[in-house]
Amino acid sequence: xxxxxxxTAQFVWGVTxxxxxxxxxxxxxxxxxxxxxxxxxxxxxxxxxxxxxxKSILGDKSLDFVFLTHIHLDHSGGxxxxxxxxxxxxxxxxxxxxxxxxxxxxxxxSTKRVMGEMAAVYGEPxxxxxxxxxxxxxxxxxxxxxxxxxxxxxxxxxxRLGLTxxxxxxxxxxxxxxxxxxxxxxxxxxxxxxxxxxxxxxxLKEPAKEAYFAHTHERGPLMETILAYRRQLTFWDQFLFxxxxxxxxxxxxxxxxxxxxxxxxxxxxxLKPLLSxxxxxxxxxxxxxxxxxxxxxxxxxxxxxxxEGQKPPNFRV
Numbered sequence: 204x205x206x207x208x209x210x211t212a213q214f215v216w217g218v219t220x221x222x223x224x225x226x227x228x229x230x231x232x233x234x235x236x237x238x239x240x241x242x243x244x245x246x247x248x249x250x251x252x253x254x255x256x257x258k259s260i261l262g263d264k265s266l267d268f269v270f271l272t273h274i275h276l277d278h279s280g281g282x283x284x285x286x287x288x289x290x291x292x293x294x295x296x297x298x299x300x301x302x303x304x305x306x307x308x309x310x311x312x313s314t315k316r317v318m319g320e321m322a323a324v325y326g327e328p329x330x331x332x333x334x335x336x337x338x339x340x341x342x343x344x345x346x347x348x349x350x351x352x353x354x355x356x357x358x359x360x361x362x363r364l365g366l367t368x369x370x371x372x373x374x375x376x377x378x379x380x381x382x383x384x385x386x387x388x389x390x391x392x393x394x395x396x397x398x399x400x401x402x403x404x405x406x407l408k409e410p411a412k413e414a415y416f417a418h419t420h421e422r423g424p425l426m427e428t429i430l431a432y433r434r435q436l437t438f439w440d441q442f443l444f445x446x447x448x449x450x451x452x453x454x455x456x457x458x459x460x461x462x463x464x465x466x467x468x469x470x471x472x473x474l475k476p477l478l479s480x481x482x483x484x485x486x487x488x489x490x491x492x493x494x495x496x497x498x499x500x501x502x503x504x505x506x507x508x509x510x511e512g513q514k515p516p517n518f519r520v
Contacts, residue, residue, distance in 0.1 A: 210235055210367035212242070214420040215256050217249025217281060221324050223483055228277050229253055230269075231415050232260060235364045236346055238267045241285065242362060242369045243278040243417065247326025250284035258288065269294040272371025272417065273356040274303055275391075276314050276325035283329035294331075295349065297358035298338035305333045317392050321490065352406065354399030355389050361406065368411035368425055372418075373402050375432045376491075378477075379421045384428055386435040386473040387492070389417075393505065394498035399436065403429050435473050439499060442467065447503045460500065464493045 216229030230243035230253075239261065245253050257266070266289040271279050274296065282294060282304065296304065303310040307328040315322040339349045339360055348363040352373035361370040372389040379385075390399075407429055414425040446463055450456070468474045468489070477488050508514065 210364040212367075212369070212415055212422070213260065215241070215253060215260065217245045217251070217253030217256070219246050219249040219324050220326075224324065224487065226420070227418055227487075230278075230281075231369060232257060233364065236344075238344065239264060240268045240270060240364075241266060242270045242415070243272055243371065244269055244281035244285050246277050246324065247280040247283075247328055248324060250281035250326075253281050254284050254288045257285075265289055266292045268292065270360075270362050270369070271296045271300075272361065272369070272373075273297070273359045274300045274310065275356060276310070276322075276328055278371065278417070279304065280325055280328055283331050286331055286335055293335045293337055295337045295339055295342045295360075297351075297360055298340050300358040301333065301336050301338060304328075304331050304336060306330065318494070350405065350409075352402035354395050354402045355391075357395065357398070359402070361402075363409060363411055366411050366413075367422075368406070368409060368414040370406060370414050370416060370425075372416075373399075373406065374414070374416060374425075374428055375435070376418050377416050377423060377428050377432070378419055379423065380476045384421075384423045384431070385476060386428070386432045387488075388432075388435060388439060388495040388498075390436070390439075390495040390498035390502075392494075392498050392501040394495075394502045396436070396440070396502060400433065403433055431473065435471065438471065439467070439496075442470070443496065443499045444503060447500055456500075460493050460496050461489075464489055464496050467492065467496070 210233050212231035212233035214229055215232050216226040219228060228245040228249050230241045230245055232241050269285055269292060271294055286292060307330055311327050314325060342349055346365055350361040352359050352361045355372040359371060359373055361368060361373050375389045376387040377384045378387060411425055413422050415422050468478055
């Protein structure tokens with residue numbers, strides 16, 4: 204068997220209409236067996252800047268593929284601008300998500316409902332040409348594996364190029380702090396815990412030893428990161444479910460979730476290093492963690508509704 208190559212990638216970001224968010228949104232550029240590939244492509248509002256940065260890397264070379272891990276607009280929003288800049292490029296996307304890129308109105312409504320004020324940072328998506336979208340089940344290339352990893356999103360994919368994995372937010376949003384990687388949950392509404400853990404267990408069987416993670420520039424250890432994330436999700440569930448059970452109709456849900464998020468930053472050792480951040484970046488971290496807590500709550504709400512034979516809340520795209 205031919206030895207599998209180890210792939211390196213460069214994070215390419217786009218400055219959004221909130222420049223203080225810095226290098227948060229973008230994708231990984233890599234070259235693999237003669238193909239030039241971008242894994243995820245950031246937001247609509249950061250697309251112009253991302254395209255310019257990618258052009259400075261590519262020069263007069265073409266871009267062959269965009270691999271979308273999922274279609275949340277901080278990962279797929281730049282696709283229309285990418286297609287305009289490189290007319291020959293095509294995108295690999297989950298077959299069930301293609302319709303939302305061709306007709307993005309429902310995706311935009313869902314984004315505004317779930318993300319609130321952050322939706323304006325992502326930007327309203329533009330329709331893309333269906334002929335440039337490749338269903339993940341129809342894509343085949345030597346040395347590249349497309350892996351279904353639902354959980355963070357029902358349509359989530361991971362990609363293994365040789366012995367390097369690009370796993371989007373299937374393993375949450377780990378971050379490098381000093382010499383260590385720490386976990387941040389990525390469990391927005393609607394969180395699918397059973398699917399998440401199934402995907403994590405599937406990725407543990409992968410031959411890749413290292414991976415690139417969404418919103419994190421550094422390549423990190425795959426197994427250790429997965430195991431840390433499983434422990435963290437279990438810890439959050441054990442903490443949050445009793446708190447959710449104590450809610451009454453009079454509970455101010457928004458304030459309650461904010462309070463619980465503050466508590467998690469104090470008691471979760473994976474999050475605690477972030478408390479040393481300046482106030483603005485710390486508030487950004489807390490914003491996303493509040494959304495992750497809401498994901499747990501919507502999971503509990505959905506489970507309760509299903510147990511009682513009621514219609515669950517609709518947070519799906």
